[in-house]
Amino acid sequence: MSGxxxxxxxxxxxxxxxxxxxxxxxxNNFRAVRSWWPVFLAMPRMLKELSQDRAGGMLxxxxxxxxxxxxxxxxxxxxxxKLLAYASAPDKEHRPAWAAFNRRLREGKGKVGxxxxxxxxxxxxxxxxxxxxxxxxxxxxxxxxxVGRRGExxxxxxxxx
Numbered sequence: 761m762s763g764x765x766x767x768x769x770x771x772x773x774x775x776x777x778x779x780x781x782x783x784x785x786x787x788n789n790f791r792a793v794r795s796w797w798p799v800f801l802a803m804p805r806m807l808k809e810l811s812q813d814r815a816g817g818m819l820x821x822x823x824x825x826x827x828x829x830x831x832x833x834x835x836x837x838x839x840x841x842k843l844l845a846y847a848s849a850p851d852k853e854h855r856p857a858w859a860a861f862n863r864r865l866r867e868g869k870g871k872v873g874x875x876x877x878x879x880x881x882x883x884x885x886x887x888x889x890x891x892x893x894x895x896x897x898x899x900x901x902x903x904x905x906x907v908g909r910r911g912e913x914x915x916x917x918x919x920x921x
Contacts, residue, residue, distance in 0.1 A: 817842025
């Protein structure tokens with residue numbers, strides 16, 4: 761995590777709906793490098809493409825490790841429509857990577873696992889607080905605001921629409 765801590769209690773400046781997308785892979789067999797290495801390499805290309813296209817809708821992301829076998833990414837998106845548009849765009853990195861993964865999945869017989877989860881969170885149904893932290897998570901994707909701007913208590917922030 762980079763950046764200088766912001767003193768005090770802050771919240772994410774997100775307004776409106778929030779779309780959170782989790783995506784990851786699990787290496788089920790470390791020796792089956794041909795099965796998992798291409799999956800591992802595909803994501804940085806997609807993240808680079810998405811980061812360079814602000815109009816595409818991805819607001820930010822965080823790469824996380826869950827031990828030696830599990831890697832995943834939390835992404836924040838402007839809307840479900842932009843997330844789905846990217847996933848199905850024939851001229852973007854995702855479609856060919858997904859097709860190649862499906863071919864390897866059939867050939868690899870379970871040597872690599874893949875998962876994703878999508879959450880569309882309506883306005884007023886999310887809240888965040890960061891104390892003495894650099895911009896992180898949703899706040900890094902949408903901006904940082906003093907907690908008081910959205911309410912001092914979590915219950916207050918969850919009611920803001």
